[in-house]
Every structure is written in structure tokens, then in C-alpha cells.
Amino acid sequence: MIFSPPLQSATLIKRYKRFLADVTLPNGEIITMHCANTGAMTGCAEPGNQVWYSTSDNPKRKYPNSWELSVTPQGDTICINTAKANALVVEAIEQQQIPELAGYSNLRTEVKYGSENSRVDILLEPHSNTDLQSRHTSKACYIEVKSVTLLQDEFGAGRGFFPDAVTTRGQKHLRELMEMVQSGHRAVLFFAVLHSGIEKVSSAHHIDSNYSQLLKQAKEVGVEVICYKARLSPERIELASPIEFID
Incomplete structure (x- = not known):
């Protein structure tokens, strides 16, 4: 971008x-x-x-x-414009820069889904030709994108956390993702790390314990967690490399 x-x-x-x-x-x-x-x-x-x-x-x-x-x-350097996170992930998927999300035939954004009347950030749809499908890309993939900008070195150097405040909306999104997995689809929680000092990401149990517990449950039922860090400058920003998610 x-x-x-x-x-x-x-x-x-x-x-x-x-x-x-x-x-x-x-x-x-x-x-x-x-x-x-x-x-x-x-x-x-x-x-x-x-x-x-x-x-x-x-x-x-x-x-x-x-x-x-x-x-x-x-x-x-921190990108504080959270609206950029979704656009960065869409751009990276379209440019085949996220191997975990490659191989789909169609990408849509802000698609209605789930029983709690949500709109998923990104929906990836599979090829109709089964010969082109892998184990992952044979299913629709529902992706919720979260921007990570909270760095708290007191928990370990380079340790980033999400959320930075209690998020009932984020809790709802986790429930929707779990529902998609239980319906036979693929579901991904994508952390876009927009802080140059963050080297690994964790759920902020000390800020929103309900969110942290729901995320644990979501992973147990099959929701995937993907973290990518952005390269940031006044000229451009782009998702550059995967980093570790630590429970």
C-alpha cells in the first residue's frame, strides 16, 4: 500500500x-x-x-x-489507522504473499454471515474445479482481521497483545468463527501487526479475560490463528513476514 x-x-x-x-x-x-x-x-x-x-x-x-x-x-513506528489492516490483508492475499491463504478463486469483503448478524472482513471462496483444490481451499474460508498495536515489554521483549481494551464485538466475532468451523467451513483469525516493535503476539488475558478464553475455545474447535507483521514507512506499508502467536 x-x-x-x-x-x-x-x-x-x-x-x-x-x-x-x-x-x-x-x-x-x-x-x-x-x-x-x-x-x-x-x-x-x-x-x-x-x-x-x-x-x-x-x-x-x-x-x-x-x-x-x-x-x-x-x-x-505504529500504524494507528485501523482501517488499513483489512486493506493490507486483502492486498497481500491478492498478491499471493500469504501462503496459508493462497489458492482460492474469489475474494469478497464485508459479507453477512453467522447467527449474530455479523459481516466477515474477508471471505475466500474455492475453485469449482475439484482438481485445483487442496485440503484447505476446498472449503470457503471466513477471515476476521484484527489490528495489533499494543506492545507491553514488561511481559517479555517485543510482546504484543490483542485486544487493548474489552471488546464485546471481538468476542462476537470469535463465536461467529467457531460457528463457521462447526458448519464445515474454514475460519481464520488474522492478526495484522502494525507496530514495528512487536515480534510475537498473545491474547490479552489481563485486559479481556472473556476474549482470551473464547479464543482458546475457538482454537480448540479448529479456528486458525495467523499473525503477519507489517513493514511501515511514510512512503508505504505492507505485510512483510509471519510472526509467532503465543497462547
Whole structure:
């Protein structure tokens, strides 16, 4: 995913009202920009952090600038725009960069599924020609994508966690994925790691024990967990390499 034009730099003053952030530009001007992250953003939004932002040419937008990246005092780069996670995974699948999800004939997004009236992030559909199908790709594959940006080194160097706050929505998604497996389909929880300092991912039992327990149950019934880390810069972001999920 290429940023065109490349992102511009500023210094974070504060994030507030969940969707807004005030920043100082290099010339000293203070502007308000949109923040496409409604989560806790723990460790990602400290006043004084360097931020990188994009600018929209849509005249209807009240805030034309969007906060995309944050740089911590330790030098780690984080993509705080959670909307990018789904697009990155779709792009990587289409470019055959995720071997675990290769070999399907069709990809759709935001498809209704499950008994709790959800929309799955990505649905991969199999080839109709059985000669082209492997054991995995003979089934439809339901994929929920989660953005991982919470780094907590106190639990081990490079240890990332999801979620960063209690998530009833995330719990629902796990139940839906389990339902898909029980219906004979393939189901995947995909962690898109958007923090350069994270080297392995775990479920945040200390933040949302219900989510952690549900994830354990989901794995037991056959829901797969895949983690890929992104390469981040003001010019482009892309999923680069698989990393370990630790129970």
C-alpha cells in the first residue's frame, strides 16, 4: 500500500473525543485532524510523539487530514489507522504473499454471515474445479482481521497483545468463527501487526479475560490463528513476514 503523496510529519499535542487529534506542524501551525482509531491506543498516542498524516482532496471533509502513523520515543513506528489492516490483508492475499491463504478463486469483503448478524472482513471462496483444490481451499474460508498495536515489554521483549481494551464485538466475532468451523467451513483469525516493535503476539488475558478464553475455545474447535507483521514507512506499508502467536 503506497502513500501517494508521501505522508507529512507533525508533532502530537493530544488526542480527544476518540476521533480527533491536535498536532503542531513544522512551521508552528496547530491543526486538528481525523483519527480513524476508536480504541484505547495505549502507547500509541503520547503527547510529543512524531506523527505522520495524509491529506484528502475531498472538499466535503470537515477535517481533510488523517493521522496514519505514530513514532514512539523508542523509535518504533505504529500504524494507528485501523482501517488499513483489512486493506493490507486483502492486498497481500491478492498478491499471493500469504501462503496459508493462497489458492482460492474469489475474494469478497464485508459479507453477512453467522447467527449474530455479523459481516466477515474477508471471505475466500474455492475453485469449482475439484482438481485445483487442496485440503484447505476446498472449503470457503471466513477471515476476521484484527489490528495489533499494543506492545507491553514488561511481559517479555517485543510482546504484543490483542485486544487493548474489552471488546464485546471481538468476542462476537470469535463465536461467529467457531460457528463457521462447526458448519464445515474454514475460519481464520488474522492478526495484522502494525507496530514495528512487536515480534510475537498473545491474547490479552489481563485486559479481556472473556476474549482470551473464547479464543482458546475457538482454537480448540479448529479456528486458525495467523499473525503477519507489517513493514511501515511514510512512503508505504505492507505485510512483510509471519510472526509467532503465543497462547
